[in-house]
Amino acid sequence: MFDRDRWEEIFQTIAKNRLRTFLSGFTVALGIFIFVILFGLGNGLKNTFQEFFLDDATNIIRLYPGNTSKPYKGYKTGRNIQFTNEDVEAIEKAFPQYVDYLTVRIYRNGEVRYGTHSNSYSVRGTSPEHLFAENTIIMKGRYLNYSDIANAEKHAVIGRLVEKDLFEEEDAIGKYIRIRGSTFKVIGVFQDQAGDNEERNIYAPYSTVQLLDGGHEYVDQIIVAFKPTLSYGTVLMFAEELNKYMRERLIIHPDDNGGIYLRNVAKDYQQNQQFATVLQIIVSFVGLGTLIAGIIGISNIMVFVIKERTKELGIRKALGATPSSIIGMVLQESILITIVSGYLGLMAGVGVLSWVGDTLKPYFIRNPEIDLGTALGATIILIICGGIAGYIPARRAAKIKPIVALRDE
Amino acid sequence: MISLSNIYKSYQTGQSTLQVLKGIDLEIAQGEMVAIMGSSGSGKSTLLNILGILDEADQGKYVLDNTLIENLSERKAALYRNRFLGFIFQSFNLINYKTALENVAMPLYYQGLPRKERIEKANYYLEKVGLADWATHLPGELSGGQKQRVAIARALAADPKVLLADEPTGALDSATSYEVMELVRKINEEGKTILIVTHENDIAQMCKRLVHLKDGVIIEDKLVQSQSPKEYV
């Protein structure tokens, strides 16, 4: 294997038989290249997908009020249901064993102004716990706290893009902005993984929003975070009980499709995880398929290479080459070519992936990448298979009687 | 040097069996130069291939330089070919991507000689066949006669006991043939045992002994008054 003469012989055959070298090298390089690209794009698809769902916390049940569609206990159909602060407290008291935390949302869209800049943003009245439900990341300053809620402070936490729009290069912290005609102090700037839309929101204490609206106690959405340790079955049961509890409390028919809506993020998440698994399987299959195509390609080329060399091998045998030296020479050559071209294909694939980067984001492919282990594993498999593919015809060629090989034209 | 007794060889083609050699007995001593003649299909090449351990006899005994050639593994056969035998083919059988020098050095590579020694020896034999200036040329750049001389240098390089040539002049015009034969005779005069298969009478007349094959048996085995190729030119 480390015989210098053998290597010289191999380098010479490689250098003098360019087409052959190119053909086998190209097949391997292309196989690995396509494998890396497809696998990377598949991973990109998965990344996009996971980002959609891993953005928010997944131990969440959302409750929305609506209009009833059934008469019940003396109430007419079409009644407008509204949630209040009391409902939130009641849920907390009723399900202490399940509830991790609770938070609310009040939606208000409106004109927001700073100096000469103004724009329309969605303002969410909420509580400190909302930070966890939304996976909000504070870039600077702070998020809402309990004293903000208790004192109905006119404090605002603004999205990164709100700061960019209104403040340009200026630092927003401590500055005053006008929201729907009232002056708020900016206490924090946040980021959100979900991207641009989420970063054009403004969070304010729900109590402040209620106060400015004239002192009501309504909320537009209740977010119930259950304890993350609960089993999936328990979560489904809890969601069921919560639904029943709220319908009793707000006097809504148990079978009414309207009145109250409940969205169990955990359930969505479960389904999405299954979808992600399916996606992973598809990606793996595509990768495997490419690899098999590559192996078949290199096998064919090895058969062709040996066929082409039959006469040469016959001459070598007549001159005293042993069968093992013939096999060794052919194999060492093919392994050298596969290693070098496999490496080139790998590098090219990884290069293209990193060059593509996030430019395919509009096509739901984000950060296409392949982990080094998978890529190297695929390359090694192809090298080994190339070796086996070379070994079989090489052994056959080594076994042919020299006169038969010499007769080959 | 060579002793064949009762050699049989047949080829299986489809259903039928073609009996090619039907009991060959032949003794060849060190330093002989033997021409094997016979009409096409008489089994000359078959006999030479058996002598060259490129093929095996079905039956009979073959002793080469006091070594019984029998049931050899491929490895052993390769070793014996490398040590004992030098081949010269009608179609030269040079490796076309290797230079004349590299072709001549090939058997030395399989003898495991170090590179420097290989080059030295190969150069020596190329010079011996008068092609020192063509060492770096590829076979494609050489004439037929030159190619055959490279092949002769290659056959000599490993310093074998016996040179086996199957129609070495078959692809050459007569003037070139005589040049090649002149070279072969010179090598024989230095003591090498040589067997030449040919169907050309003039070539056979340049050897020292003539074995005539017909239908798989030797019908004639005689010494000839060896003529120098120069007398033909």
Ligand SMILES: Nc1ncnc2c1ncn2[C@@H]1O[C@H](COP(=O)(O)OP(=O)(O)OP(=O)(O)O)[C@@H](O)[C@H]1O
């Ligand atoms: N591998 C083989 N398979 C089947 N038949 C063969 C094989 N090799 C040779 N023969 C047959 O054996 C016979 C002898 O062949 P051989 O090559 O020894 O003849 P030859 O005397 O060298 O003839 P030529 O002067 O044409 O070269 C021929 O009839 C040939 O067709």
Ligand SMILES: [Mg+2]
């Ligand atoms: Mg013949």
